[in-house]
Amino acid sequence: MGFSKWVNLLFIIFNCFLPIFSDSSSSTSNDNLPINKFLDLAKNPQVFDWMVDIRRKIHENPEMGYEEFETSELIRAKLDELGIPYKHPVAVTGVIGYIGTGLPPFVAIRADMDALLMEELVEWEHKSKVPGKMHACGHDAHVAMLLGAAKILKELEKDLPGTVVLVFQPAEEGGGGAKKIVDAGVLKNVSAIFGLHVNHDTSLGAVASRSGPLFAGSGFFEAIISGKGGHAAIPQHAIDPIVAASNVIVSLQHIVSREADPLDTQVVTVGNFQGGGAFNVIPDSVTIGGTFRAFSHESFMHLRNRIEQVITGQAAVHRCNATVNFLQEEKIFFPPTINDAGLHDYFRSVAGSLLGVDKVNDMQPVMGGEDFAFYQQALPGYIFLLGMRNPSAEPLHIVHSPYFKINEDALPYGAALHASLAARYLVEFRQEEVPVVEGKYHDEL
Numbered sequence: 343m344g345f346s347k348w349v350n351l352l353f354i355i356f357n358c359f360l361p362i363f364s365d366s367s368s369s370t371s372n373d374n375l376p377i378n379k380f381l382d383l384a385k386n387p388q389v390f391d392w393m394v395d396i397r398r399k400i401h402e403n404p405e406m407g408y409e410e411f412e413t414s415e416l417i418r419a420k421l422d423e424l425g426i427p428y429k430h431p432v433a434v435t436g437v438i439g440y441i442g443t444g445l446p447p448f449v450a451i452r453a454d455m456d457a458l459l460m461e462e463l464v465e466w467e468h469k470s471k472v473p474g475k476m477h478a479c480g481h482d483a484h485v486a487m488l489l490g491a492a493k494i495l496k497e498l499e500k501d502l503p504g505t506v507v508l509v510f511q512p513a514e515e516g517g518g519g520a521k522k523i524v525d526a527g528v529l530k531n532v533s534a535i536f537g538l539h540v541n542h543d544t545s546l547g548a549v550a551s552r553s554g555p556l557f558a559g560s561g562f563f564e565a566i567i568s569g570k571g572g573h574a575a576i577p578q579h580a581i582d583p584i585v586a587a588s589n590v591i592v593s594l595q596h597i598v599s600r601e602a603d604p605l606d607t608q609v610v611t612v613g614n615f616q617g618g619g620a621f622n623v624i625p626d627s628v629t630i631g632g633t634f635r636a637f638s639h640e641s642f643m644h645l646r647n648r649i650e651q652v653i654t655g656q657a658a659v660h661r662c663n664a665t666v667n668f669l670q671e672e673k674i675f676f677p678p679t680i681n682d683a684g685l686h687d688y689f690r691s692v693a694g695s696l697l698g699v700d701k702v703n704d705m706q707p708v709m710g711g712e713d714f715a716f717y718q719q720a721l722p723g724y725i726f727l728l729g730m731r732n733p734s735a736e737p738l739h740i741v742h743s744p745y746f747k748i749n750e751d752a753l754p755y756g757a758a759l760h761a762s763l764a765a766r767y768l769v770e771f772r773q774e775e776v777p778v779v780e781g782k783y784h785d786e787l
Contacts, residue, residue: 374501375769380761381696383494384754392493393753396420397486398468401748404457404475404482407513410435413455413485417510420489424496426508433522439508441495442768449767450507450535451760452714453488454481454514463744478746480540483753485510487538490757495765504768507532518674520716533771534685535717536763537725538756542738544729546751548701549693549759551726553686557679558609558635559642560711562669565590565653569662571626580624584617586660587628591615593656594632597648608645609635609709635709637678676711677719685724688770692762693726697755728756 376383383389396416405413414435421428421439428439435455462469462476470476492508507529513519523529544550567587572580591612602608610632617628634649636642650666657664668675693702705727717723730738730749739745 375498375765377692377762377766377769378695380494380765381754381758384490384758384761389490389493389757390754393486393490393757394750396489397482397748397750397753400455400482400485401477402468402471404470404472404477405455406459406475407456407515407517407519408434410455410512414510414512417455417485417489421492421508424493426492426496428508429528432526432528433512433519435512436519436523436526437508437510438523438528439492439510440505441492441499441508442502442505444505446531446533447504447768447771448507448532449504449764449771450509450529450532450717451488451491451764452509452511452520452535452537452717453484454511454519454713455485456481456513456515456517456519458515458742460742460744464747476744476746478743479515479741480746480748481514483540483748483750483756484538487753487756488760490753491760491764494757494761498765502765502768503772506764506768509535514713516673518676518713518716520713521674524716524720529717529721532721534682534767535721535723536685536689536760537714537717537723538728538759539712539725540730540741540748540752540756541727542730542740542746544703544727544731545701546729546732546749547697547755548703548729549697549726549755550703550705550729551681551686551689551724552705552707553681553683555637555678555680555707556705556725557712557715558607558637558707558709559639559676559678559715560633560635561642561646561675562631562633562673563646563649563666564614564629564631564669565664565666566627566629567653567657567662567664568627569624569660572624574622574624577624581661582624583628583657583660583662584625586657586662586664587615587617587630589660590653590656590664591630593652594649597645597652601648602641606641607637607707607709608641609633610645610649635711637707639677642675642678674713676713677715679712679715679725680718681724682718682722685722688767689724689726689763692766693759696758696762726759728752728759 460476567583569581569583612632614631618625634645730752
């Protein structure tokens with residue numbers, strides 16, 4: 343056999359034994375991590391159908407914040423199935439999984455688990471089986487996508503130059519589960535954390551986000567305005583708390599319109615008014631409640647202080663007493679969600695490579711709250727919206743609607759983005775100096 347034939351034969355043999363996941367066109371320096379193929383892997387029926395099944399099981403059994411016991415059990419069963427070690431319980435029902443070397447760098451990807459107190463009005467095979475509870479915010483899909491990412495990453499674990507931390511978080515809907523995760527200390531050595539939220543109004547296969555403030559800081563308040571009840575026909579013998587409360591509500595609107603910088607977006611909304619039970623009776627008291635939002639800590643605290651002053655002051659003008667409760671035991675204050683500027687550029691690069699640069703959209707800030715902000719107070723963090731809208735299908739309803747539906751075709755995109763953001767982060771940042779908290783390595787790895 344001639345020399346050239348020997349060379350060709352050796353070339354063929356060599357290529358036959360290349361790792362099945364190798365990808366010479368990968369944008370990273372680690373040839374065994376086919377990051378630009380993660381979407382194809384996520385769309386594989388073995389991964390896609392697995393995620394759909396998980397999502398539907400969770401959807402049928404919605405659980406409220408810190409009560410996600412069966413959801414947590416399902417997550418742990420799937421992690422066991424994949425051979426992924428984890429910590430549990432964390433923050434009551436939370437699960438923290440680990441994929442990789444157990445050494446720095448550490449990067450986290452997060453999914454929330456809780457549902458809402460809402461009756462599902464969507465009629466389909468996997469409708470909620472629990473009266474008055476529904477996954478109306480997509481957290482069932484978030485869990486399924488994070489598990490899908492875990493399934494992809496576990497297959498490539500030997501090639502990960504660091505550790506991916508999987509955060510399955512309880513109680514995002516007002517319970518501040520993210521804060522409890524941070525307080526538990528399980529993210530001490532993590533260099534960055536990524537999260538996503540499904541969005542009905544962004545196109546399928548596209549994403550949207552921005553650098554800096556994305557979601558507002560949010561808080562709630564309740565006030566009891568007490569007067570003196572009496573007959574409506576003789577108001578001079580009563581002290582009318584309804585008139586006082588009405589003036590309170592109008593005056594609260596003046597905080598934003600007359601005191602706030604017009605370029606500093608803020609909101610005060612009264613959404614609850616309870617008082618009286620008859621047309622001809624002045625009640626003894628009225629209860630009002632609402633929410634306030636701002637994009638900076640300073641503006642948020644200013645709103646809080648002025649809300650209390652306005653309520654007590656206006657009540658006094660009308661000869662009433664008022665007590666104000668900011669409900670921090672039941673509805674913890676959420677700080678503003680502020681995306682890290684450096685991670686924004688990184689996200690655009692990763693998402694653009696995976697989806698196409700035309701699928702990566704900038705968006706305006708949203709006044710809704712998101713407890714992902716608690717992670718961002720502790721370490722660099724980035725959250726984005728994942729599109730579900732299919733123009734050829736029926737329009738999707740907004741989150742927190744009893745008609746809210748998930749387009750399950752979005753699941754592979756979320757799983758692939760989670761996996762890509764984590765894997766490429768480890769590859770690109772593995773040479774950087776990573777501060778480590780002594781004694782905080784994950785021994786279970």
